[in-house]
Amino acid sequence: MLQHIVFxxxxxxxxxxxxxxxxxxxxxxxxxxxLPTWRWETRWTRWLLGNRAITGYHLYIHxxxxxxxxxxxxxxxxxxxxxxxxRILGFLALFWVLEDFLWFVxxxxxxxxxxxxxxxxxxxxxxxxxxxxxxxxxxxxxIVLYVAGSMP
Numbered sequence: 001m002l003q004h005i006v007f008x009x010x011x012x013x014x015x016x017x018x019x020x021x022x023x024x025x026x027x028x029x030x031x032x033x034x035l036p037t038w039r040w041e042t043r044w045t046r047w048l049l050g051n052r053a054i055t056g057y058h059l060y061i062h063x064x065x066x067x068x069x070x071x072x073x074x075x076x077x078x079x080x081x082x083x084x085x086x087r088i089l090g091f092l093a094l095f096w097v098l099e100d101f102l103w104f105v106x107x108x109x110x111x112x113x114x115x116x117x118x119x120x121x122x123x124x125x126x127x128x129x130x131x132x133x134x135x136x137x138x139x140x141x142x143i144v145l146y147v148a149g150s151m152p
Contacts, residue, residue: 007091007146015095018065019102028109031122032057050126050133066092086149093142097135 026032032055041053069088072078104115114120117127126133 004150007087011091011094011098015098016102016106018095018099019106022099022103023107026103028107030103030120031055033122050123052122062096065095069095083149083151086145088149090142090144090146090149093138093145097138097142100132101135 025035027034029035031052035055035057037055037057039053039055045054046052069092072084073080078084101115104110104120105112107114110119115131117124120127120132123132123134128136
């Protein structure tokens with residue numbers, strides 16, 4: 001039980017700090033719209049990313065965080081195993097959703113009241129009910145991966 005509490009606390013702490021960092025970088029201009037980064041957009045990227053372009057900023061940030069999440073392997077603290085990898089992948093899926101949500105909640109330009117389809121053009125095309133499509137997919141996926149990796 002303590003392992004799960006530590007996991008959730010670490011997830012919330014890491015996502016909060018990263019959201020605060022990203023607010024400092026992006027300000028109120030989400031999805032790197034105000035940053036000098038390349039953007040790649042095709043029919044496939046629009047379909048996969050909910051009508052958003054892939055940006056250099058997001059690609060490199062995601063790769064960096066993915067590498068950091070796998071650091072226990074590189075340091076020799078953990079040997080590769082399917083359960084460990086499932087927990088890491090579950091962490092990453094939940095981390096990105098929570099970080100994205102906290103970006104709005106903690107951002108003075110949005111706060112919780114600003115987390116609406118009308119205020120978030122980069123999520124608007126893929127907004128389902130009260131949150132973006134990505135959340136509906138990645139939250140259950142992250143939970144399933146974490147639980148599967150935690151089974152004895």
